Each structure stands twice: as C-alpha cells, then as structure tokens.
Amino acid sequence: MFEFASSRRSRLFAAAEKLGFKFYVASQRQYPWNLAIDGGLVVLSRYPIVESDSFEYQRGIGPDWMAKKGVLYAKIAMADGDTHVHLFTTHTQASYGEVVITQPDVKRRLSQLFEFHNFLERILPKHRAAGEAVVLTGDFNVDSRDHVLRDPTKAKYEREVEDGVETSDEGKAMMAVLEGRGIDPKVLGPDNTDEFRGKTIYALHDALKERLGYHPVTFGNIVVAKDGNVLPRETVLTTRLDSTVMHSIDYVLWYNPDSKEHKSSIVAELVNVGVVPNFTPDREFTQISDHYGVAAEIAFN
Numbered sequence: 001m002f003e004f005a006s007s008r009r010s011r012l013f014a015a016a017e018k019l020g021f022k023f024y025v026a027s028q029r030q031y032p033w034n035l036a037i038d039g040g041l042v043v044l045s046r047y048p049i050v051e052s053d054s055f056e057y058q059r060g061i062g063p064d065w066m067a068k069k070g071v072l073y074a075k076i077a078m079a080d081g082d083t084h085v086h087l088f089t090t091h092t093q094a095s096y097g098e099v100v101i102t103q104p105d106v107k108r109r110l111s112q113l114f115e116f117h118n119f120l121e122r123i124l125p126k127h128r129a130a131g132e133a134v135v136l137t138g139d140f141n142v143d144s145r146d147h148v149l150r151d152p153t154k155a156k157y158e159r160e161v162e163d164g165v166e167t168s169d170e171g172k173a174m175m176a177v178l179e180g181r182g183i184d185p186k187v188l189g190p191d192n193t194d195e196f197r198g199k200t201i202y203a204l205h206d207a208l209k210e211r212l213g214y215h216p217v218t219f220g221n222i223v224v225a226k227d228g229n230v231l232p233r234e235t236v237l238t239t240r241l242d243s244t245v246m247h248s249i250d251y252v253l254w255y256n257p258d259s260k261e262h263k264s265s266i267v268a269e270l271v272n273v274g275v276v277p278n279f280t281p282d283r284e285f286t287q288i289s290d291h292y293g294v295a296a297e298i299a300f301n
Helices: 007-018 062-066 104-127 169-179 207-212
Strands: 025-027 042-045 049-056 070-077 084-091 134-139 222-224 230-232 250-255 268-276 293-301
Touching: 007 025, 007 042, 007 049, 007 293, 025 049, 025 070, 025 250, 042 049, 042 070, 042 084, 070 104, 104 169, 134 293, 207 250, 207 268, 250 268
Parallel strands: 084 134
Antiparallel strands: 025 042, 049 070, 070 084, 134 250, 222 230, 268 293
C-alpha cells in the first residue's frame, strides 16, 4: 500500500477502523524533496500494537531505487494481554522477467534480507519472551519455484503443484540468509565475497511450503485454455513481461522454537495457512493486487 502522492493509505486506515482494526503502523511517509516513495508496508490490527519499529534497507537498483523499501515490526498484544505476536513484514528489491541468481538485483535482494536478519537480531532479544510467536511475511521478491517440468509428456506447461515441489537456488539462499546460516559466496558469482552470515541462527519454517507440500504461485499465474494454450490469469495490474512467470514470492515464515516455555503455559500454534487470490469478478480489474495474498491463522491454547 504505497502512499506517495495520494490519500489511499489514510482512506484504508479509516475503512479498516470501521471494521475494528483500530491499531496500525506503516512505512514512513516520503515527500517529493526526499526523491523517494515510501516502502508500501502496513500492519493493521484489532489488538493493541504495544511496540513497533522499522528499518530502511540500502536503496534498490534500477526502478527500485525510487522506493525506500525495508522491514516493519509490530509487537501485538493478544486479548488476554499475557502473550504477544511479533509480526515482521517486508518488501525487497524486485526483479523483472527471467531471473538468474548471479544478477546484480539478486545480490542486492539477498543483502537486504541480511539486513532483515540483523534487524531480527536487534529486535527479538529486546522484545520477545520465550514461547511468543514470530511471523515474517510480505513480498520477499524471491522466487522459490525452480520452473523445471517434471513430466513434459503430461504437460508442456508448468503445473502449479507437480512442478512446484523443488526449491530454487535463490529460495534456498533466502532461507539461509534470513536464518543467519549464510551462503557460499560463489553462488552469486566467482567474484562475490559476501557470505551474509549472522551471529544468531533462527530456525525459520516456510509455512506455505511445509503445509501445502509445494511452493504456491503468488504472482504471474496462468490459466490453460481448452485448446491447451497458456494464458495470463491477470493482465490489468501485471506487466506483459511478468504476466505468466508463475513465481512464488510471498511468504509466511514461522518461528517459535520454545513454544512450550511460555511463562503462562500459553502455546501459540500455526493452525492454518494458505493463498488468498482475492479475485474481483465484474470489475474492470481481475484482482485487488498483482500478487495473491497469503494468510495464516494462529491458535493460542
């Protein structure tokens, strides 16, 4: 939800408040003299946000230089006030069209994700108590699908489920960087020396992949006509270059390794997770965004 040169964000907040979402944090507003637009991050909550913070990544390259992308943090107090959810949402460097892991924009994206990891190292020891759930979500712009056709004799096009099981090299690198394990620097090219290795290791779970068994398409999805032709699912908000890329770039990452050590024996569990396309039939646009939404449900026992 970019705000620059519009009132869309304030209108969103007003509409959300009528639905009970009285608490929010958002990316810092930018002005023309900043030579930038905001990062487009928003957290809306029905429950009190008792702490918040944000971090702006190093500026992107190409068109992304204009956006001050980053990560937004909200510590949300649950109804009983005795436990919290630590929510992080991010928007990172984008790529356009076909992506090769040695591209400069991929390295910039991974360096931003390393900044995200360092932000976790600063925030979690300060604000998180044992047993409190941590959720990382947003548009990571890392495509975890490897786009290899497992059985070309059955289909000459990429299938969402059957061809989405394996993880791409960049998808593996993303998890290694966010967790703090670091990567082999040569993955990004023979001259790269950055390992992106953190001081603390966070064992993150890719909830969508673990629950569904494959990396779901969240951007540039397709429909297959009766004659076998592959057509873009969305054409109004997505560029022609990206309209059939079948990328999985939006995530719900879960962290709660000490879930049974909460001071009040409250156990937070991720009970449901999935993709929400948000189609808009009978409108001049087919979806409310060029991305599908991702959703998760947390139960407190």
